[in-house]
Amino acid sequence: MARIVGGIGTSHVPAIGAALDNGISGNDYWSPLFAGYARARRWIDACKPDVVIIVYNDHASAFSLELIPTFALGVAETFAPADEGFGPRQVPVAQGHPELAWHLAENLILNEFDMTIANVMPVDHGLTVPLSIMFDQPAAWPVQVIPLCVNVIQYPPPTGKRCLALGRAIASIVASFEQDLRVVVFGTGGMSHQLQGERAGVINQAFDKAFLDRLADDPDGLAEIGHVEYIREAGSEGVELVMWLAMRGALGERAKEVYRHYHVPASNTAAGLVILEPV
Amino acid sequence: MARDYDDIPGTYVFDGRRSRQGYRLNMFCMSLNDAANRARFAADESAYIDDFGVTVEQKQAVIDRDYLRLLHLGGNMYYTFKIAIHDKKSMQFVGGQMSGISEDEFRQMMLDGGRPIDGNRRVGER
Numbered sequence: 001m002a003r004i005v006g007g008i009g010t011s012h013v014p015a016i017g018a019a020l021d022n023g024i025s026g027n028d029y030w031s032p033l034f035a036g037y038a039r040a041r042r043w044i045d046a047c048k049p050d051v052v053i054i055v056y057n058d059h060a061s062a063f064s065l066e067l068i069p070t071f072a073l074g075v076a077e078t079f080a081p082a083d084e085g086f087g088p089r090q091v092p093v094a095q096g097h098p099e100l101a102w103h104l105a106e107n108l109i110l111n112e113f114d115m116t117i118a119n120v121m122p123v124d125h126g127l128t129v130p131l132s133i134m135f136d137q138p139a140a141w142p143v144q145v146i147p148l149c150v151n152v153i154q155y156p157p158p159t160g161k162r163c164l165a166l167g168r169a170i171a172s173i174v175a176s177f178e179q180d181l182r183v184v185v186f187g188t189g190g191m192s193h194q195l196q197g198e199r200a201g202v203i204n205q206a207f208d209k210a211f212l213d214r215l216a217d218d219p220d221g222l223a224e225i226g227h228v229e230y231i232r233e234a235g236s237e238g239v240e241l242v243m244w245l246a247m248r249g250a251l252g253e254r255a256k257e258v259y260r261h262y263h264v265p266a267s268n269t270a271a272g273l274v275i276l277e278p279v
Numbered sequence: 280m281a282r283d284y285d286d287i288p289g290t291y292v293f294d295g296r297r298s299r300q301g302y303r304l305n306m307f308c309m310s311l312n313d314a315a316n317r318a319r320f321a322a323d324e325s326a327y328i329d330d331f332g333v334t335v336e337q338k339q340a341v342i343d344r345d346y347l348r349l350l351h352l353g354g355n356m357y358y359t360f361k362i363a364i365h366d367k368k369s370m371q372f373v374g375g376q377m378s379g380i381s382e383d384e385f386r387q388m389m390l391d392g393g394r395p396i397d398g399n400r401r402v403g404e405r
Contacts, residue, residue, distance in 0.1 A: 015370075059357045064309040065302055083312050085364035153357055155294040192396075196356035197347070198289030200374035201385060203393025228284045232400050236290050265389035268370050 002100065002174050002181040006047055007251045007276040008040070009215065009244040010130050012056060012188040015267035017089060017129040020137060033271055036261030037133055043259060043275055044134050049184040051097045051144045053104075053170065054127050055163075055246045056188040057152045059084065061124035068154045069116035071166065073108070074123075074147035075101040082122035091128050092138065094145040100177055101146045107173040113166055123147055130188045133273070143184075152189065152240050160242040161223040167249020174250075187247025189240025191262075192233075193269035202235045203270050208262065211241060216257045216276055219248045237269075247276075254279040288402045289378070291350045301353020307331035307341070308358035311365055320365065347377045 016033070019025045025034045061082035063069065076096050081088040108115050127147055135141060151157055158166075167185070174183050191208040194200055211234075214222050223245055230239040248255065259275040284292045291297065298305075307328060310316045320327045328338050340348040341362060349359045363373050375385035378394075388394060398404055 060305075060309055060355075060361070061312065065298060065305055083314065085311050085317070085361040087314070153293065153355065154298055155292050192393075194290065194394075195360075195370060195374065196377065197291050197350055198378045199287070199394065199399055200289070200378050201388055201394040202396055202399055203389075204396040205392070207396070228287075231284055231290065231292060232287050233396065236292065264392055268374055268389060268393075270393065 002177040002179055002183055004171055004174055004183045004185060004250050004252075004278060005049065006184045007187065007247040007255065008130070008134065008184060009187045009247055009272065009274040009276075010133055011190055011266060011269055011271040011273070012126045012129040013266045013269045013271060014125040014129060016271070017125055017132050020132050021090060033263045033266055036263060036273065039259055040261065040273055040275060041134060041136065044184070047184065048182060049143050050181045051100060051146060052184045052186055053146045053148055053250070054130060054186040054188065055148045055150060055243045056126035056130065056186070057240060057243065058149050059124055059126060059153065062121045062149065065154070068151050069149070070151050070158050071113065072116040072118045072121065072149040073101060073105050074118045074121045074149070075105055076119050076121065079121055079123045079127070079145065079147055081128055082124040084124050089125070089128050091132065092140045094123060094127070094131070094141055094147070097144040097146055099179070100174070100181065103177050104146065104170065104173055107176070108166075108169055111169050111173070113169055118149070121147060121149065126188060130186050148246070150243050150246070152242070156227055157239055157242055159223075159227070160225055160245045163242045163246040164219055164223045164249040167246040170246070170250045171252050185247045185250040187244035189243050190234070190238060191241065191270045191272040192235050192238045194235030195237055195268055197236070199235070201268055203264055204233055204235070204238075205264065205270065207233045208270050208272060212260060212262065212272060212274055215244065215248055215274060216255045219245060251276055251278045286401050288399060293355045297353050297355070299353070301355060303331050303333045304337045304349070304353055305355050305358040307333055308354070308361045311361040317365055346373050350377070
């Protein structure tokens with residue numbers, strides 16, 4: 001049977017991917033951040049997942065304002081890097097896992113999570129940067145990838161409570177899949193940051209640290225944080241943290257933190273990375 | 280109708296009101312994901328923008344690269360940033376312009392821990 005063996009929460013700042021792509025991840029600016037990724041990479045090397053489910057958001061790449069799905073699940077054989085305005089990132093095409101993805105899509109909908117099903121979904125930095133953070137620069141990603149795209153661009157995104165419940169549903173549906181697969185779930189985005197307006201650049205380290213402190217043991221408490229509190233306390237783009245709650249939900253009732261890294265700044269963002277394991 | 284986030288300073292929550300206001304503007308920005316469109320935009324910005332039916336004010340703000348004005352006119356940062364990508368400008372350049380400081384000053388502010396949250400939660404907060 002398939003089982004979820006770990007969860008990763010990580011920021012997906014485009015500049016982190018660009019630092020790798022441009023060969024500058026070892027410079028004075030980037031090395032403190034990348035030094036903290038080394039241990040996370042060792043963890044996933046040892047963990048050897050077959051499939052990763054990446055909960056991320058699109059940034060006006062696959063979806064525009066023409067169509068705004070709250071939750072879109074990618075069931076395709078492959079997912080190509082999107083052109084976000086400067087040509088597609090030169091990273092591998094992600095190979096999907098259509099059998100597990102369709103098992104998730106069918107059973108999530110029957111469990112009353114009304115997913116949008118995507119057979120074509122180019123993936124932008126929201127998905128590719130977390131893969132780069134965890135796997136560096138391989139010729140091919142060493143895992144199959146199921147993208148779960150969450151709208152956080154058009155207000156309102158789904159609530160944290162809904163994302164946590166979605167993660168919990170994913171846990172039981174993965175466990176009912178008949179192939180033996182090791183699955184890791186990524187929750188991406190965050191932590192505190194604001195790109196827009198006169199308040200651009202706002203960072204709230206106390207909020208971020210409290211979020212990390214509560215993620216393993218108090219997800220239901222975190223799920224009570226509303227959008228206005230996220231926006232006020234963690235910046236307008238800090239609301240991406242709802243996607244970490246989907247990851248947390250997928251780990252089941254109890255989870256433990258095995259690694260944490262937090263660094264300010266990565267471009268305009270407080271970059272966080274946490275690894276959790278189900279208990 | 281007032282929203283419970285309207286008192287957050289310097290923050291333009293992209294709700295239904297702004298999405299309606301900025302729909303054509305943002306769809307113009309979206310078009311810059313395509314390399315052929317980027318070439319057309321580079322060749323004649325004014326004519327290219329006219330194809331999208333944006334308002335006179337929105338068109339002028341694009342030509343002026345006035346990122347704060349674009350937010351006032353319904354722009355969404357992820358969309359309007361595609362203009363900056365086209366110009367090879369960074370998010371720190373745009374963030375500095377919107378908050379009235381230089382790119383270098385913005386970069387240094389981030390290195391110093393970012394814009395403090397204290398004093399920036401509510402309009403009028405001290």
